[in-house]
Amino acid sequence: MTTAYNGKLLRVNLTTGEINPEELNIDLAKKFIGGRGLGTKILFDEEIATVDPLSEDNKIIFINGPMTGTSVPTGGRYMVVTKSPLTGMIASSNSGGVWGAKLKYAGWDAIIVEGKAKEPVYINIDDERAEILSANEYWGKTTENLVEEMLKLYPKASILNIGPAGEKLSLLAAIINDKDRAAGRSGVGAVMGSKNLKAISVTASRTVIEPFDKDKLRQVTSDCQKKIIENGVTNAGLPTYGTPVLVNIVNNIGSFPTRNWQESYFETADKISGETLKENHIVKQGFCHRCPIGCGRVIDFNGKIIGGPEYEPIWAFGANCGVDDLPAINEANYMCNEYGLDAISTPCTIAAAMELYQKGYISDEDCDGVPLKWGSGKAIVEWTKRMGQGYNELAKLMAEGSYRLCEHYGVPEYSMSVKKQEMPAYDARGIQGIGITYATSNRGGCHVRGYLISPEVLGLPEALDRFSIEGKATWAKIFQDLTACIDSMGMCLFSSFALGAPEYAALLNAATGTDYTAEDLLEVGERIYNLERIFNKFAGMKPEDDRLPKRLTEEPIPGGPSKGELSKIDITLPDYYNVRGWVDAFPTNDTLIRLGLEEEMLKEEVPVV
Amino acid sequence: MIEIRLFATLRDGRDKIIKLDSNSISLAGDVLKHLSISPENVAIYLINGKHSNLDAPIKDGDVIAIFPPIGGG
Numbered sequence: 001m002t003t004a005y006n007g008k009l010l011r012v013n014l015t016t017g018e019i020n021p022e023e024l025n026i027d028l029a030k031k032f033i034g035g036r037g038l039g040t041k042i043l044f045d046e047e048i049a050t051v052d053p054l055s056e057d058n059k060i061i062f063i064n065g066p067m068t069g070t071s072v073p074t075g076g077r078y079m080v081v082t083k084s085p086l087t088g089m090i091a092s093s094n095s096g097g098v099w100g101a102k103l104k105y106a107g108w109d110a111i112i113v114e115g116k117a118k119e120p121v122y123i124n125i126d127d128e129r130a131e132i133l134s135a136n137e138y139w140g141k142t143t144e145n146l147v148e149e150m151l152k153l154y155p156k157a158s159i160l161n162i163g164p165a166g167e168k169l170s171l172l173a174a175i176i177n178d179k180d181r182a183a184g185r186s187g188v189g190a191v192m193g194s195k196n197l198k199a200i201s202v203t204a205s206r207t208v209i210e211p212f213d214k215d216k217l218r219q220v221t222s223d224c225q226k227k228i229i230e231n232g233v234t235n236a237g238l239p240t241y242g243t244p245v246l247v248n249i250v251n252n253i254g255s256f257p258t259r260n261w262q263e264s265y266f267e268t269a270d271k272i273s274g275e276t277l278k279e280n281h282i283v284k285q286g287f288c289h290r291c292p293i294g295c296g297r298v299i300d301f302n303g304k305i306i307g308g309p310e311y312e313p314i315w316a317f318g319a320n321c322g323v324d325d326l327p328a329i330n331e332a333n334y335m336c337n338e339y340g341l342d343a344i345s346t347p348c349t350i351a352a353a354m355e356l357y358q359k360g361y362i363s364d365e366d367c368d369g370v371p372l373k374w375g376s377g378k379a380i381v382e383w384t385k386r387m388g389q390g391y392n393e394l395a396k397l398m399a400e401g402s403y404r405l406c407e408h409y410g411v412p413e414y415s416m417s418v419k420k421q422e423m424p425a426y427d428a429r430g431i432q433g434i435g436i437t438y439a440t441s442n443r444g445g446c447h448v449r450g451y452l453i454s455p456e457v458l459g460l461p462e463a464l465d466r467f468s469i470e471g472k473a474t475w476a477k478i479f480q481d482l483t484a485c486i487d488s489m490g491m492c493l494f495s496s497f498a499l500g501a502p503e504y505a506a507l508l509n510a511a512t513g514t515d516y517t518a519e520d521l522l523e524v525g526e527r528i529y530n531l532e533r534i535f536n537k538f539a540g541m542k543p544e545d546d547r548l549p550k551r552l553t554e555e556p557i558p559g560g561p562s563k564g565e566l567s568k569i570d571i572t573l574p575d576y577y578n579v580r581g582w583v584d585a586f587p588t589n590d591t592l593i594r595l596g597l598e599e600e601m602l603k604e605e606v607p608v609v
Numbered sequence: 610m611i612e613i614r615l616f617a618t619l620r621d622g623r624d625k626i627i628k629l630d631s632n633s634i635s636l637a638g639d640v641l642k643h644l645s646i647s648p649e650n651v652a653i654y655l656i657n658g659k660h661s662n663l664d665a666p667i668k669d670g671d672v673i674a675i676f677p678p679i680g681g682g
Contacts, residue, residue: 231678232652232677232678233678233679233680234680236618236677236678237617237618237677237678237679237680237681238679238680238681240617240618241617241679242681243681243682244681245616245617245679245680245681246679246680246681248614248616248617248674248676249616249653249674249676249679252614252655252658252674253655253658253659253660254658270625273616274617275616275617275620275625295681310681311681311682312682447682448682451682453682454680457653458652458653458678458679458680459652459653459660460678460680463660465660466660493682494680494681494682497680560658561655561657561658561659562658
């Protein structure tokens with residue numbers, strides 16, 4: 001019987017050089033779907049929660065969902081799951097492009113990489129064949145150059161790699177695939193670097209994945225495709241302007257964090273908006289595998305055609321650093337891809353450094369010719385490069401992220417982070433629900449673990465009052481649980497502007513042979529969310545890690561349309577724990593039993609190393 | 610005088626910022642009529658940065674921001 005799973009995992013041990021195919025437990029896969037859910041389950045069962053993230057004991061899993069590589073719209077995502085060196089907790093970092101689909105076509109649902117190579121290596125996969133090869137000649141190369149070199153050897157391959165930042169174990173290091181798509185968050189690139197693993201190239205001869213019920217999947221896919229084509233966000237807003245279309249709306253409600261969240265309205269935001277990007281820089285749309293939306297931006301950068309910035313880096317390099325120089329933002333974003341850096345945490349760390357410079361903690365001498373001044377286009381470009389290169393002591397410190405940087409100067413409260421990971425581009429003081437999802441995200445500060453911006457700002461699927469706290473805990477839970485499913489299926493979160501739980505359940509059932517209702521599917525998402533939370537508990541997470549920076553609860557927004565607002569997380573967090581069936585940030589035994597996590601509940605907690 | 614800011618596809622064939630005499634406008638929906646924008650093309654309507662519906666009253670000095678369906682992440 002076919003399902004959309006290949007039924008095969010590839011385990012690669014870089015210490016011993018062993019490469020072994022393993023059978024995928026299909027029942028287990030269905031219980032956790034795939035991708036983010038199944039990756040966390042594997043990591044949990046292999047007792048990774050307590051290891052040092054940058055030691056050879058950590059494992060890094062590149063894992064598809066059942067929809068990856070199918071004909072389902074946006075079915076091209078893969079997930080990198082590991083223990084994060086940035087947060088010390090679960091990392092699951094998602095990316096598009098074509099790499100995940102290629103891996104699926106090559107016959108693998110996942111690659112589990114363990115151990116550490118003695119010297120730089122890469123893994124080459126050509127359908128069933130896999131080999132570990134020397135990467136000595138590639139070590140030190142930036143992304144584009146590396147990919148061009150490797151494509152000479154493997155012309156039909158899709159390449160996933162780290163840049164110099166990952167090699168130097170920057171805690172902000174990303175994994176880049178297909179030149180400009182990134183599994184960006186939580187320092188997953190440093191885990192690859194710690195294993196001396198530079199790249200994974202994948203060549204595949206297949207182009208089709210056989211689902212459980214081909215006819216049914218064709219029909220459900222067609223229904224979903226229709227909904228995406230008829231939806232105003234997925235048929236016009238995102239294709240025309242990409243994610244940067246959000247700059248103006250978020251700024252116009254006064255929730256656009258500015259100068260490291262000291263303010264929340266950026267006077268010249270339209271100079272860095274999606275509309276301006278389109279008018280002056282866009283060449284064409286960029287599409288991931290099987291994507292009918294095409295939110296990617298392809299830009300002309302001084303005559304060179306490259307991947308353009310998303311909303312998040314435009315905000316983080318822009319308003320958050322006080323910069324309205326769009327060409328400089330484009331260049332800084334390109335440098336993130338080239339050096340392999342997270343394009344959210346990197347600029348947010350530069351913003352924190354700018355506040356430290358403003359307040360006299362960082363001196364001109366530390367800056368070595370490039371002052372960390374608000375509004376400096378030169379500073380955002382040069383300090384991104386310097387962080388990628390480990391240029392000097394300050395750059396090395398910044399490459400560990402804003403929390404460790406600010407802690408070094410004795411002012412960790414200037415780090416706008418949760419669980420040591422930088423928060424994204426929406427001020428939770430003026431949008432109450434998103435603050436719950438920031439505080440309780442299992443991977444630290446993040447907007448795509450429960451995107452309540454949809455109802456609270458964009459009015460989708462229905463409009464909620466952004467200032468109100470009523471019902472927000474329940475909304476947060478539902479969004480977090482559904483997102484866990486989408487991430488585990490191998491689909492893009494942006495499909496959820498047009499699709500809901502009933503559509504995702506129908507797709508999954510047709511592809512894998514499950515018989516889930518929408519409610520069942522949400523329960524699977526809840527199971528995944530709770531499993532991540534137990535992983536974090538084993539990793540040493542404490543209840544106080546579910547907190548927002550003091551600035552959001554103690555410093556009201558000083559001006560603009562959300563003037564005077566503060567986060568009410570002290571009220572919403574107990575509501576949220578109640579809705580989740582958690583006490584002091586962790587699930588009760590009753591909750592775990594209800595979700596079929598008895599096995600995990602009974603596992604004895606191992607002392608944190 | 611009221612200030613109207615248009616965004617995304619609503620800028621097609623129109624200025625980004627339009628200033629109107631407030632005497633001719635009493636409700637939010639009047640602005641759409643004045644600019645020949647169909648209500649079904651409007652997803653978000655802000656008055657002074659606050660989400661509003663088309664029945665909301667408009668007063669002199671208001672800043673209005675109008676968006677078609679948009680999304681991102």
